[in-house]
Amino acid sequence: MILRLVIGVGIGALLGFAFYKFIGCSTGACPIAANPYLSSIFGAAAGFMVSLK
Known part of the structure; x- marks a missing residue:
């Protein structure tokens, strides 16, 4: 998990x-798209939500 x-x-x-x-x-x-840190954090949050079951 x-x-x-x-x-x-x-x-x-x-x-x-x-x-x-x-x-x-x-x-x-x-x-979001103009800042590498914000886009990475946004992507990490999306990946977290997708990986929840």
Whole structure:
């Protein structure tokens, strides 16, 4: 259970960072996509919620 959560958070954080890196926000007006830390945290939270059963 805990391993699944850790893996889900890790994958979510990586996907969040990949979203920032490859899609991002060129104008800086997007509060989540313009900041690598926020996009990683948002992705980690999404991965956490998806990995819950």
